[in-house]
Amino acid sequence: MSLGSAFAIYFVIWWVTLFAVLPFGVRTQGESGSVVPGAPASAPAAMKVGKIALRNTVVATIVFGFVYWLLVYSGLSITDLDLPDVSVD
Numbered sequence: 001m002s003l004g005s006a007f008a009i010y011f012v013i014w015w016v017t018l019f020a021v022l023p024f025g026v027r028t029q030g031e032s033g034s035v036v037p038g039a040p041a042s043a044p045a046a047m048k049v050g051k052i053a054l055r056n057t058v059v060a061t062i063v064f065g066f067v068y069w070l071l072v073y074s075g076l077s078i079t080d081l082d083l084p085d086v087s088v089d
Contacts, residue, residue: 001072009067014060021056 001009030041070076 001068006068010060010064013064013067014056017060017063018056021059022052
């Protein structure tokens with residue numbers, strides 16, 4: 001796997017895992033008891049962007065490590081998958 005491919009795959013994994021990691025540890029305004037007028041009670045009370053980015057980077061690195069192992073060291077390839085024939089007549 002080239003460095004460019006590895007970076008592109010990591011970039012995609014980072015953004016996908018961001019949406020999975022984003023709600024972890026978020027305290028809502030309703031839970032904190034101080035709802036800002038005009039905001040829903042389910043809005044976050046305080047966003048800790050740096051903490052979320054660091055947590056996401058750790059999760060994305062673990063997922064990327066597994067994907068890298070799968071693509072480089074496991075010996076599996078796309079031809080090993082039993083995919084349906086989707087040819088157009």
